[in-house]
Structure formats: structure tokens, C-alpha cells
Amino acid sequence: MPPPLQDPNPNPNPNPIHLQFIDLCYKLKLHKPSGNGVIRSVFSGEYNKVQERTVLNGITGMVNPGELMAVLGPSGSGKSTFLNAIGGRLPEQCFDGKILVNGRKVTKTVLKRTGFVTQDDVLYPHLTVRETLIFCALLRLPKSLSRREKTAVADSVIAEVGLGKCADTIIGNTFIRGVSGGERKRVSIAHEMLMNPSLLILDEPTSGLDSTAAHKLVSTLSGLAHEKGKTVVTSVHQPSSRVFQMFDTVLVLSEGRCIYFGKGSEAMRYFESVDFRPSFPVNPADFLLDLANGVWQQDTQTEKERPNVKQTLVSSYNDLLASKVRDACLDAPSEKAHMPIKSPEPKAYRTRCANGLNTWFNQFTVLMQRSLKERKHETFNPLRVFQVIAASLLSGFMWWHSDFRDIQDRLGLLFFISIFWGVFPSFNAVFAFPQDRAVFTKEQASGMYSLSSYFMARIVGDAPMELILPTMFLSITYWMCGLKPELGAFILTLLILLSYVLVSQGLGFAVGAIIMDAKQASTVVTVTMLAFVLTGGYYVHKVPGFIAWMKYISTTFYSYRLLIRVQYGQGRDIWYLLGCFQHSDKHASCKFIEDDIEGQMSTASCIGILLIMFFGYRLLAYLALRRITA
Numbered sequence: 001m002p003p004p005l006q007d008p009n010p011n012p013n014p015n016p017i018h019l020q021f022i023d024l025c026y027k028l029k030l031h032k033p034s035g036n037g038v039i040r041s042v043f044s045g046e047y048n049k050v051q052e053r054t055v056l057n058g059i060t061g062m063v064n065p066g067e068l069m070a071v072l073g074p075s076g077s078g079k080s081t082f083l084n085a086i087g088g089r090l091p092e093q094c095f096d097g098k099i100l101v102n103g104r105k106v107t108k109t110v111l112k113r114t115g116f117v118t119q120d121d122v123l124y125p126h127l128t129v130r131e132t133l134i135f136c137a138l139l140r141l142p143k144s145l146s147r148r149e150k151t152a153v154a155d156s157v158i159a160e161v162g163l164g165k166c167a168d169t170i171i172g173n174t175f176i177r178g179v180s181g182g183e184r185k186r187v188s189i190a191h192e193m194l195m196n197p198s199l200l201i202l203d204e205p206t207s208g209l210d211s212t213a214a215h216k217l218v219s220t221l222s223g224l225a226h227e228k229g230k231t232v233v234t235s236v237h238q239p240s241s242r243v244f245q246m247f248d249t250v251l252v253l254s255e256g257r258c259i260y261f262g263k264g265s266e267a268m269r270y271f272e273s274v275d276f277r278p279s280f281p282v283n284p285a286d287f288l289l290d291l292a293n294g295v296w297q298q299d300t301q302t303e304k305e306r307p308n309v310k311q312t313l314v315s316s317y318n319d320l321l322a323s324k325v326r327d328a329c330l331d332a333p334s335e336k337a338h339m340p341i342k343s344p345e346p347k348a349y350r351t352r353c354a355n356g357l358n359t360w361f362n363q364f365t366v367l368m369q370r371s372l373k374e375r376k377h378e379t380f381n382p383l384r385v386f387q388v389i390a391a392s393l394l395s396g397f398m399w400w401h402s403d404f405r406d407i408q409d410r411l412g413l414l415f416f417i418s419i420f421w422g423v424f425p426s427f428n429a430v431f432a433f434p435q436d437r438a439v440f441t442k443e444q445a446s447g448m449y450s451l452s453s454y455f456m457a458r459i460v461g462d463a464p465m466e467l468i469l470p471t472m473f474l475s476i477t478y479w480m481c482g483l484k485p486e487l488g489a490f491i492l493t494l495l496i497l498l499s500y501v502l503v504s505q506g507l508g509f510a511v512g513a514i515i516m517d518a519k520q521a522s523t524v525v526t527v528t529m530l531a532f533v534l535t536g537g538y539y540v541h542k543v544p545g546f547i548a549w550m551k552y553i554s555t556t557f558y559s560y561r562l563l564i565r566v567q568y569g570q571g572r573d574i575w576y577l578l579g580c581f582q583h584s585d586k587h588a589s590c591k592f593i594e595d596d597i598e599g600q601m602s603t604a605s606c607i608g609i610l611l612i613m614f615f616g617y618r619l620l621a622y623l624a625l626r627r628i629t630a
Contacts, residue, residue, distance in 0.1 A: 015113055016065035017101055017198040017231045019086060020329050024097035026056040026081055054256050055081045061251055061261045062329045063233055068225040068246065071235040072285065073253035074293050079235040080203055087116045087201045115192025117202040121184045122438045125173040126377045129163055129187055132171060137194050138366045139448045143358045157193045161186045161220055182213035200224065202234040211240045222246045241283040254292040259313040261325050274316040363449040367457035379465040391420060392473040396480030413481055414563040415538040418556045421470055423529050425501045429508025430525045433625065434518040444629055451629050455622050463502065470501050484567050492566045500559040503610050506617030513624035532556045555613060558606040565603060
């Protein structure tokens with residue numbers, strides 16, 4: 001039986017990492033009702049009873065520089081939890097055992113030299129491969145490097161991971177054609193390679209790839225380990241035999257327990273030594289996964305799932321290998337002095353792990369540039385532009401050159417404008433943060449930028465693009481409908497409309513950030529805008545007292561008042577033109593104008609309240625986002 005591990009002789013790496021994990025245990029606390037049903041459990045006091053589920057149980061091993069270690073096991077065996085633990089993504093108090101780097105505890109400096117590639121490729125679909133990596137380089141690389149040097153690093157990484165042919169192709173997604181799945185995974189790896197990590201951790205990078213693409217990807221990882229001297233740890237669900245042969249070290253998990261740890265080339269010999277051998281030639285990875293699932297085919301006729309298979313394998317490992325693995329870990333060199341330190345890379349490449357974060361303004365500038373490049377495709381989507389132009393033309397023809405004295409029709413037009421530009425921007429903005437959550441969470445975990453710089457770049461970058469469509473709308477509708485034919489009146493109307501759009505957008509930002517679920521948030525913002533429209537001052541004459549307060553928090557209420565005052569002044573003239581003094585059964589607009597005459601809400605007050613709402617909604621959105629990073 002071979003020893004579980006031997007120290008390889010990789011090519012030079014100026015910052016090698018020897019990773020050791022000893023007796024790693026992780027228990028997940030669950031609040032579950034008893035088997036008597038939820039209601040009975042609540043009355044019996046057992047509903048909140050804490051149950052523990054063991055996810056990892058005594059995992060021990062080590063990985064050296066220049067090694068590619070694969071973590072194998074069926075779904076639910078603890079692979080992702082194990083990677084999160086060694087990658088520093090689980091708080092220390094959440095697990096037991098030791099994780100050592102070069103014989104010492106993991107520090108922030110070590111985490112900065114650790115790259116973590118998640119299972120899902122979280123990338124912006126409209127950016128090209130080169131743009132994606134250049135923006136990442138501008139954000140992640142230290143401020144001591146110039147923009148040209150950071151761009152050079154991005155280009156060198158593109159060549160390093162084999163993305164040269166598709167560098168100018170957009171990433172794409174399910175609905176937008178872009179790079180292939182294997183190339184998209186390479187982009188995710190390149191994201192982490194920009195920092196020149198000494199330890200690279202990947203969670204199922206071959207998931208969803210065909211056999212050839214998976215082989216090419218693992219070949220790249222093997223090259224990073226063997227040629228660059230990096231420590232590479234990856235989980236793989238079901239590798240082919242060609243892929244399996246490239247693994248230097250293999251860790252096999254079954255229900256959170258280890259059933260094998262050692263050289264990949266010696267795995268089959270070990271299982272044969274404990275009387276578990278295939279009856280015919282088979283892919284070693286398939287055989288190991290069958291054993292981890294408790295399935296062992298003893299002959300060509302029968303295949304049974306035996307409960308004692310897992311226990312037998314765990315016992316065999318504890319008796320034969322566990323002590324040797326532990327001794328190898330404890331005897332492993334704790335210093336990296338034996339590694340030759342050479343650095344053939346250019347200066348920009350060598351300093352990629354240097355300390356020194358980019359300034360807040362630099363983060364803000366880069367994030368806003370990235371946001372503008374990505375959002376322009378969404379904002380100026382042909383369907384959205386068509387929607388706005390169609391609405392402007394339809395309203396223009398419906399109110400074609402309406403008479404100044406046709407006040408009721410004009411009030412309807414002004415209220416329609418308030419409805420459309422209240423619902424449209426708020427409904428679009430509600431998706432902003434829920435859709436960005438995956439990218440934001442990933443980049444925050446990597447420490448790429450601060451929350452405030454991201455938030456400011458998002459709201460500042462979105463604002464100018466969100467104001468172009470309402471400007472187009474009003475430029476068409478205003479003159480077609482024959483509203484007050486004065487340039488000053490048009491400009492005031494446009495300023496009111498743009499302010500109203502920004503306030504409505506802030507409402508969408510706040511609701512989306514608080515709920516962080518696109519479907520639920522869109523429902524909430526729709527109901528909210530419905531309430532604002534009903535209390536906006538056009539439809540309802542007598543509002544019940546117990547909900548009359550709602551109009552004072554309605555954005556539509558204030559914008560509608562301001563739009564009327566641009567066209568008709570403070571209100572007394574329009575009150576007489578409407579004939580409100582002649583009718584006992586007055587239209588709702590009469591009541592609205594009567595309140596205006598009584599001076600309940602001045603123009604300055606309307607502007608001030610909209611200004612408060614503009615900042616208030618965005619402050620709520622920012623505070624809501626802080627929960628995610630807390």
C-alpha cells in the first residue's frame with residue numbers, strides 16, 4: 001500500500017502554499033419539527049428543537065505546491081462545504097479542526113493569495129472577455145500599477161488560460177449567444193488568476209461541460225499547478241478516465257466522511273487491498289463514486305446498494321490510512337524556504353499580490369464605466385425604446401392639439417404622464433439589485449470594492465440613461481398635444497418629469513434592495529404605485545379619512561400638482577375654467593384645485609418633498625444592501 005502523499009517538485013513559485021487540514025469537522029444546526037406534524041410539534045414545544053447534521057467528519061490531508069488535488073463524492077457528500085472551509089469562506093467558529101498554511105493559521109494575507117472559483121459562472125453577459133478581465137484588473141490589482149500595466153496583466157492572463165481566440169467575444173448567457181461553456185468557465189478562472197494566487201480553489205469547474213471541454217479545462221489547471229507551482233484544489237462530480245489520470249491527489253468523501261486520501265494513481269490498488277475491486281475494467285472515478293454511494297457491483301449479474309459498504313470503507317480507511325495521512329501532515333515542512341524563489345514574470349505580474357487597495361474614487365470610476373457599458377444594452381433595448389415611442393405617439397394622437405380651455409382632457413393627459421413615468425422607471429429599477437446580487441456577493445467576497453463605491457456608481461451611472469427615454473417621450477408628446485406653447489413651460493415640464501422619474505427609480509431601488517427577490521419586489525412596487533396613482537388627485541373625489549394620509553407619501557400626488565401649475569398657474573383660474581363654483585356635484589379635480597387654492601401645498605413644498613424622497617429612497621436602498629455585506 002503506497003504512502004498517502006509525497007512532496008512534488010514543482011516549478012518555482014515565489015509564494016508557495018502548503019495547505020494542511022486536520023480533523024476538519026462541520027455540523028449544521030437545523031430547526032425541524034418532530035415527526036408528529038408541525039402543529040402538534042408547536043404545541044408540544046418541540047418545533048424549535050435544534051437538530052444537528054454532520055456535514056464534515058474528521059477530514060485530514062494536505063496539498064503541496066505543484067499539486068492538483070481533486071475532491072470526489074456524490075451530491076451532498078460535503079464537497080462544497082469542504083472547499084468553503086479551506087478557502088476561508090466559513091467563519092472559524094463554525095467548524096472544528098485545523099486549517100494550516102505553511103504550518104500556520106490562515107491569515108488575511110493568505111486569503112488575498114487565494115483564488116476561489118464558484119460553481120456558477122457569475123459574469124456580465126454584454127461585456128467581452130477582454131473587457132470583463134480588464135475591468136476586474138482595474139479593480140483588483142494594487143494602485144501601485146498603472147492602467148497600462150493592469151491591462152497588460154489582463155492580456156497575459158487571457159493568453160495563460162487559453163482565451164486568446166475569444167477575447168473580443170461577449171460572454172453571453174442563456175438568451176444571448178456568446179462564448180462556450182468551457183470558455184466561460186475559463187473566464188471565471190482568469191478572474192482569480194489576475195491576482196496571481198498561490199492557492200486556487202474551484203467548485204466543480206467541469207459541471208455542464210462535455211468530456212473534451214472538461215479535459216481541456218483540467219489540463220489548464222494541471223499546467224497551472226505543475227508549471228507555475230500553484231496549489232490547486234478542485235471538486236469534480238464525475239470526471240472521465242482521462243481527467244482522472246491528471247489528478248495528483250484524490251480525496252473521496254461519503255456523507256461527510258473520508259474513504260480515501262492519497263495519490264490518484266494508487267486509488268484502485270488501495271480499494272483492491274480492502275477487497276473492493278470491479279469485476280470488469282471501469283473508469284476509476286465511476287468506481288470510486290459508486291463506492292461513495294454505497295453501491296458495489298460484485299459480479300456482472302447483480303448490483304446492490306449495501307448499507308454496510310460505506311461503513312466498511314470508512315472503517316478500512318480509519319484502520320489503514322488515517323494514521324499515515326495524519327503523520328504525513330504533521331511531518332510536512334512548515335516553511336517554504338526549500339522552494340527556489342525565482343520570478344521570470346514581468347514587474348506587473350510579480351506585484352499583483354502587493355498590498356494597497358485602489359482609492360474610492362478609482363473604484364467608483366471603474367464601476368461606473370463598467371455599468372455604463374453593460375446597462376446601455378438593457379436601457380436601450382429595442383423593445384423598451386419601442387414601448388416608449390409607441391406610448392408617446394399614442395398619447396400625442398389621442399390628445400392631438402387639445403384646446404387650452406379643454407381643461408378636463410388636459411388634466412387627463414397630465415395624469416397619464418404621471419402614471420406612465422411613475423410605473424415605468426420604478427418597475428425597471430426594482431430588478432437592479434436582485435439581478436446584480438450574485439455578481440455583487442461574489443465580488444464583495446473577493447474584496448474588489450467597497451459597498452459605497454458600488455452603490456454610488458450604480459445610481460449615478462443609471463441616472464443619465466434613465467433620463468434619455470422620458471426626454472424623448474415628452475419631446476414628442478408635448479408638442480403633439482399642444483400643451484402650453486412656450487419654451488420655458490416645456491423646460492419646466494421636462495425638469496419636473498425627470499425629477500419624478502428619478503424619485504420613482506429610487507422607490508424601485510429601495511423595494512428591490514429590501515426584498516432582494518425580483519418577483520416579490522415587482523409585486524410590491526406594483527401595489528405601491530397603484531396606491532400612489534389612486535391617491536394622486538385625479539380619480540377620487542372623497543377619499544375616506546383613514547387613508548387620506550396616503551396621498552402625502554404619493555410621488556404621483558406631488559408631480560401631478562407641479563405639472564398642473566406649469567400649465568395653469570396656482571389654481572384659481574383653472575378652478576373657474578372647470579366651472580367648479582357652478583356645480584354642487586363637483587368633479588374630483590375641483591376638490592383637488594380647491595385644496596390647491598387653500599394653499600395646503602405650495603410649489604416649494606412639493607419640490608422639497610420630492611427632494612426628500614429622492615435621497616430617502618436611495619438611503620433605504622443603501623442600508624438594505626448593507627445587510628448582505630454585514
